[in-house]
Amino acid sequence: MSNLTPREIVSELDRYIIGQQAAKRIVAIAMRNRWRRQQIDPELRDEIAPKNIILMGPTGVGKTEVARRLANLTGCPFYKVEATKFTEVGYVGRDVESMIRDLMEIGVNMVRKEESERVRLKAEKAAEDRLLDLLLPGSREPKNQKSPGFFMSGQKEETPPPAPKTDEGTREKFRKMWRNGQLDEKEVELEVSSQADPAVSIMAIPGMEDMGMQMQDALGRFFPNKKKHRKMKVKDAYEVLIQEESEKLIDMDKVVELARERVEQTGILFIDELDKVAARQDQGGGTDVSREGVQRDLLPVVEGCVVNTKYGMVKTDHILFIAAGAFHYAKPSDLIPELQGRFPLREELQPLAKDEFYRILTEPKNALTVQYKALLETEGISLDFTREALEEMAATAEKINEETENIGARRLYTIMEKLLSELSFEAPDKAGTKVLVDRDYVREQLAEVVEDRDLSRYIL
Numbered sequence: 001m002s003n004l005t006p007r008e009i010v011s012e013l014d015r016y017i018i019g020q021q022a023a024k025r026i027v028a029i030a031m032r033n034r035w036r037r038q039q040i041d042p043e044l045r046d047e048i049a050p051k052n053i054i055l056m057g058p059t060g061v062g063k064t065e066v067a068r069r070l071a072n073l074t075g076c077p078f079y080k081v082e083a084t085k086f087t088e089v090g091y092v093g094r095d096v097e098s099m100i101r102d103l104m105e106i107g108v109n110m111v112r113k114e115e116s117e118r119v120r121l122k123a124e125k126a127a128e129d130r131l132l133d134l135l136l137p138g139s140r141e142p143k144n145q146k147s148p149g150f151f152m153s154g155q156k157e158e159t160p161p162p163a164p165k166t167d168e169g170t171r172e173k174f175r176k177m178w179r180n181g182q183l184d185e186k187e188v189e190l191e192v193s194s195q196a197d198p199a200v201s202i203m204a205i206p207g208m209e210d211m212g213m214q215m216q217d218a219l220g221r222f223f224p225n226k227k228k229h230r231k232m233k234v235k236d237a238y239e240v241l242i243q244e245e246s247e248k249l250i251d252m253d254k255v256v257e258l259a260r261e262r263v264e265q266t267g268i269l270f271i272d273e274l275d276k277v278a279a280r281q282d283q284g285g286g287t288d289v290s291r292e293g294v295q296r297d298l299l300p301v302v303e304g305c306v307v308n309t310k311y312g313m314v315k316t317d318h319i320l321f322i323a324a325g326a327f328h329y330a331k332p333s334d335l336i337p338e339l340q341g342r343f344p345l346r347e348e349l350q351p352l353a354k355d356e357f358y359r360i361l362t363e364p365k366n367a368l369t370v371q372y373k374a375l376l377e378t379e380g381i382s383l384d385f386t387r388e389a390l391e392e393m394a395a396t397a398e399k400i401n402e403e404t405e406n407i408g409a410r411r412l413y414t415i416m417e418k419l420l421s422e423l424s425f426e427a428p429d430k431a432g433t434k435v436l437v438d439r440d441y442v443r444e445q446l447a448e449v450v451e452d453r454d455l456s457r458y459i460l
């Protein structure tokens with residue numbers, strides 16, 4: 001578990017997300033509390049439940065981004081799901097518990113990946129040997145060549161060891177060539193297992209994916225993997241072989257055990273659009289029974305229950321839930337009271353204006369300007385922006401957000417795309433040039449759409 005302090009977490013988040021300090025602090029505290037909990041006596045530890053969080057704020061201001069980056073930097077299994085995707089138990093659709101199954105799936109993949117990195121060297125070595133077996137059948141050095149019994153026969157001088165079946169030297173020569181990349185493009189035939197898929201037709205029924213998955217798992221045992229011969233390039237075959245060898249080296253039971261531990265203790269479930277399942281009081285009941293049903297189904301999962309997954313039972317007691325939503329119309333108080341109580345921490349994210357936009361364009365490690373520079377660099381174009389150009393773009397984003405829909409920082413994407421669309425199209429013809437985007441360029445490219453509000457509604 002990561003032992004970053006709240007201050008460190010916030011400063012890591014600062015590298016990607018501009019502003020929203022309150023939200024950053026609140027998630028940082030939640031993470032630190034988990035670490036604190038781990039240090040406590042087991043008896044008391046189990047009593048301490050995570051304090052779940054609701055992040056409120058308009059679209060495109062960083063709600064998802066905060067949660068996602070948090071999970072990334074702390075290495076917690078993280079799964080994001082929309083509350084609107086669920087239907088009440090008993091109706092056709094995904095039930096709420098499926099999110100725990102999905103989170104567990106992510107946890108298992110995460111641990112499996114770590115394990116396969118751990119055995120990577122061994123797997124590479126084994127894969128290389130198998131590859132050479134394929135290229136030179138029968139060339140592998142016989143295992144018991146130097147059996148000690150041989151020399152005890154008392155006839156040392158007369159019987160030299162039998163020559164290896166095939167030329168050991170050739171094998172080593174091939175090994176060298178392979179390592180130098182000289183065999184990459186050669187073709188070999190490889191036996192690969194193809195997943196028998198008897199559950200396909202079940203999977204296709206909407207809302208029954210979970211059941212399909214479980215059925216497939218069960219049926220997989222009756223229909224063992226079929227083997228198929230496939231021709232492929234040596235370098236691709238190598239990857240397949242590594243995969244197979246590392247699967248042999250990994251103990252899946254251990255992986256599942258570790259994954260369960262990690263999911264139960266450090267998992268983060270991000271439930272987006274929570275406001276969409278909140279029914280406003282003045283709307284009356286009627287059509288909203290099922291939304292309320294979803295809220296009710298959420299109660300036990302959030303509070304702590306045991307969910308049956310294909311990897312066994314998973315306890316949800318200490319999974320951290322972060323919910324998000326615009327909460328424009330519905331308020332957290334429109335959620336059923338039991339659910340409100342299970343999300344004791346609320347934080348509002350601030351709408352973004354041109355100053356933030358300017359910083360979002362320039363400061364984050366993965367800032368849009370950095371992305372586009374890298375994209376155009378592949379065409380041999382060196383792209384740069386003047387300070388005024390960036391200010392102009394930020395101001396335009398703010399203006400259009402005000403005049404049409406406020407879509408937050410996502411507006412910068414549309415503006416950037418529009419701004420560079422001509423250049424993007426012509427880029428291959430302009431290799432070797434330098435392009436400096438200045439204020440005039442921005443105005444020129446965006447003028448038409450900025451001035452015409454109807455047009456900007458459609459284009460930006």
Ligand SMILES: Nc1ncnc2c1ncn2[C@@H]1O[C@H](COP(=O)(O)OP(=O)(O)OP(=O)(O)O)[C@@H](O)[C@H]1O
Binds near residue numbers: 016058059063360
């Ligand atoms: N404060 C911010 N700093 C840097 N980038 C931001 C910020 N807010 C949003 N972005 C960028 O805008 C995009 C959308 O942000 P995000 O997905 O977090 O929106 P959201 O608040 O979850 O909106 P929605 O309610 O529509 O889900 C992200 O790709 C992110 O990089």
Ligand SMILES: [Mg+2]
Binds near residue numbers: 063064272324
């Ligand atoms: Mg979001």
